[in-house]
Amino acid sequence: MLYIVSTPIWNLEDITYRAVRILKEVDYIVCEDTRTSWVLLKAYDIKNNLLNFHAHSDDSKIKKILDLLKEWKNIALISDAWTPWISDPAYNLVRKAIEENIQVCPIPWASAVLSAIVWSWMHMHDFRFIWFLPVKKWRQTLLKELEKKDYTVVIYESVHRILKTLEDLEKTFWKDHKIVVARELTKKFEEFKRDTIEECRIYFWKQNLKWEFVIVF
Known part of the structure; x- marks a missing residue:
């Protein structure tokens, strides 16, 4: 399962209980910038495996993430702020996951x-x-x-x-x-x-x- 998790715009309190639970339970968290995401994860005591995925990531990084999903790993995709896919490089990853018939689940919030x-x-x-x-x-x-x-x-x-x-x-x-x-x-x-x-x-x-x-x- 690939979870598309919305994160706060700036205020760290603007996140749902569900989003925090998902980020704690998944096998991996794919983030745009691990340094930025670490601030949020630390605030909610979320300790997990982080994978970096940004605008300059090539197809090999997408393949690595898709391979993990095909191995039945649960992955949460987050961006530096707001919802992945709207204003960051997540589009190609999500599109490929859908094409591969991988289940995608949005976890909405801040807009x-x-x-x-x-x-x-x-x-x-x-x-x-x-x-x-x-x-x-x-x-x-x-x-x-x-x-x-x-x-x-x-x-x-x-x-x-x-x-x-x-x-x-x-x-x-x-x-x-x-x-x-x-x-x-x-x-x-x-x-x-x-x-x-x-x-x-x-x-x-x-x-x-x-x-x-x-x-x-």
Whole structure:
């Protein structure tokens, strides 16, 4: 069995009893960075065999993990934060496991997307999660498509591109268009800024920017 285990965004308390139990009971834990994962595992006294799997892992590492699963070993897959497969290199591993008819079980919990939408007060019945906007290719095409949207959109953005993205959104929509920008979710200085695109851009231009952002519009 391959368990896809969601881990906290930042606050170590945001993990389920079930997730902790699974991490203690499996034969191996596959993690993106053993140094990062060790902080969480130590906090919950989880002592287990760790296997490293990251963006630069080759097919031989995938084969090794699949071979263990075929030997009826139970493996938990975790990322540095949030849910594996959504925003990390786990996609190929999970896809291969499914193709090999290996049972996959998701263990859900923390979600930056849902946290931001809930606080935004925007419609949740129909929303689109884009992850990160393209840096160059297709960026303007996608923004033009979103200009005609009649649903809520959620995107992630890095600290290095947040101001550029807010500028592009301001050019695409009218400057008084309301958005929500969230940062440092679940951390001590968690912040949600609900305002016009123009005011959000001006506000964050004056800030000491850190960490990743979630934008809802």
